[in-house]
Amino acid sequence: MQCEEIAELLPQVVDGLETADHPLIRHVESCLRCQAELAQYRRLLRVLHQLRTEVIEPAPGLVTEILAELGEAGERGAIRSLLSGRRVAYLGGLAVAAGAAGAAGAIVLATRSRRSARLAS
């Protein structure tokens, strides 16, 4: 393998050289230029990993903004659930009323049909 080919592969294998193909490993072991490049990648990865513990302090006020936003979202959610609760109660009332009206209608019809049957006899 040529150094140019190895250079293409180094960013892929830097965090697991042991899993790389044998020709690549053999080349790196015998090539100072590729070893140097691999060392640079390793150093880069080490520093990138160290950044995890760093904290970039935001300008003041961010936490207040987040909590205010959450408060508003909470209120919106409460209103929504209240409205949906009322909607359920309203639909339930309508269903009960419709049921009652249907039952009354059935009774009236039954009474009328009984009366007309009596008259006919």
Next chain:
Amino acid sequence: MPDELAELVAAAKAGDRKAFDALVQATYAHAYTVAFRLTGNEEDARDVVQDAYLRAYRGLKRFRGDSSFSTWLYRITANCASTQLGRRSRHRHEELDDDAPLADERPEIDPELRASAESDRERVSAALLALPPRLRAVVVLRDVYDLPHEAIAAELGISEAAAKVRLHRARRKLRERLFPLRAEATGEEDARAV
């Protein structure tokens, strides 16, 4: 997960709003750091963090604790940052080519000033900011925050293969920026340092 955070998460899941507020207080600086590293600017980072906490609050019941709360929050932050960056690029029509050379006029990442006594962390942080956003997102999530490829692909809305290609491009660009022309000049020295 530290015990204190675990207790707050459990209380917040049970509906304790004050516990969630305390979670925000305990984690917002880290979440902001992730957002800043992903978006590269303060204004976007603030929007992303706010959006991330809203989503976390609404989705907290779905958090099963398979990963730490911080990792879960980082994933949400990554997803929000991806949405925000997509919105930005649509507005500005300035999608950067992944292979374009890194150019940034800000003095803190000027190559000439870079030679001064900057620490490795500062130099790497500056180089990260100079990457195209979609390369930066992948390398930050993988090499800084250690998220698996699968999670990165899911949160950025790309395939795992695409996430890996972007990661390798990002690493190459960072190395080229941080160690220009050094391979030949100091090759032996660097090799011995491994």
